[in-house]
Amino acid sequence: MQLSHGREIHLDLRNSKYRNDTFSVDSSITQYRIENGRRYHAYKDGIYWAPNDDKQNENLDISHHKYLLLLEGNLTAAPIEKDIERVLDIGTGTGIWAIDFADEHPNTTVIGTDLSPIQPDVVPPNLRFEIDDVRDRWTYPVDYFDFIHMRALFGSIDDWDAVYGQVYKHLKPGGYFEQVEISIYIKSDDGSLQEGNPFLKFTRMFEEAGEITGQTFKIAEIMKEKIERAGFVNVVEKVFKAPMGGWPADPKLREIGQWTLLGFLSGLEGYALATLTRVLQWSVDEVHVFLAQVRQAVRDRSLHSYHEIRIVYAQKPQ
Incomplete structure (x- = not known):
């Protein structure tokens, strides 16, 4: 499957021998948790809810292409x-974002951090x-x-104010x-999304899970206010609609919708499995039956x- 800049989705991403000033990747970090047929990070086990296996990594790369479509080929909205x-x-x-950015800015030192x-x-x-x-x-x-760039960390942070404080501290003035x-909220403007649709239940379960863990999945709706409260200035919020499928008449929205649907279906099991079984105490069979209902609804x-x-995006004061 072709992505931006001619890159193809890689289904066989390899573990790398990265080093930082503190330690190198050792066997304990790559002794991943295998659970219900999916692979999860070992470092800080359980903090992040999505798998880190090839199937979910494909989903991340699909999502990257969707973000590029939203931003008309740009890697950032900030000027x-x-x-x-x-x-x-x-x-x-x-x-994938860090690689693209480093390619476009060869004179810039880029650091990418992750648990995996x-x-x-x-x-x-x-x-x-x-x-x-x-x-x-x-x-x-x-x-x-x-x-400093951050993307799709919803459901993984228990103290967003502390994170924004560190971002502010380590960002240069200006x-x-x-x-x-x-x-996480699925909407429709024409009333076609009715109460009882599995989509709505899917949304509410993640809302409930975030309340239980203290790691909210609703950061999209509150991050602007929190970023302003952290002391940033020139705060700008952009809101995009991502249709679920190719139903829009507008060609650009239709293409975004097709990639959104592809990403949703490729990542659906990974989105739900750990959260529903670990946090909401569902059985694996219950999860798979429910996800079949969600797939039918989305199609x-x-x-x-x-x-x-x-x-x-926002700026640290000069």
Whole structure:
């Protein structure tokens, strides 16, 4: 499957021997949890709810292409300069955003951090990956990064105010921070999404799970306010509709909807399995029966559903 810049989705992402100033990847970090047929991160086991196996990594790369479509081919919404010095990509996942950014900015040092060493070995020379938990105290110098990027960390952070405080502390004065998050709420503007639809139940379960764990899945709706409260200025929020399927008449929205549906279906089991079994105490069989109902609902062409993708970017005062 062809993605941006001619890249293809890689289904056989390899573990890499990354090093940072603290430690190198050892066997304990790659002794992943295998649960219900899916693979999960070992470092800080259980903090993040989605698998890190090839199937879910394909979903991340599909989503990356969807974000590029939303931003008309751009990697950021923030008006950053071309030749900035240092960039941090938090929760880099497969590293696809960091790789693209490093390619486009060869004079910029790019760092991608994640709980899992799932990124490819061959990367631009100005890019490195580190194993890190954004919730821990950062060891980078104060006022260090020109740009900090964060995407799709919903459901994985228990203290967003602390995270934004660290972002603010380690960003250079005048530097930009950008966060991209998906709203879990499925909507329709024409009333085609009725009460009782499995989609609505799917949404409410993640809302409930976030309340139980203290790691909200609803950060998309509140991040702008929290970022402003952290002291950032020039805060801009952009809200995009991501249709669920190719039902829109508008060609651009139709293409975004097709990629959104592809990503949703490819990632659905990974989205739900750990959260429903670990947090809501569902059986594996119950999860699979319910997900079959969700798949049937999402393929209903009479359902004109969508969810929102919100992007907030802001600047540290000079």
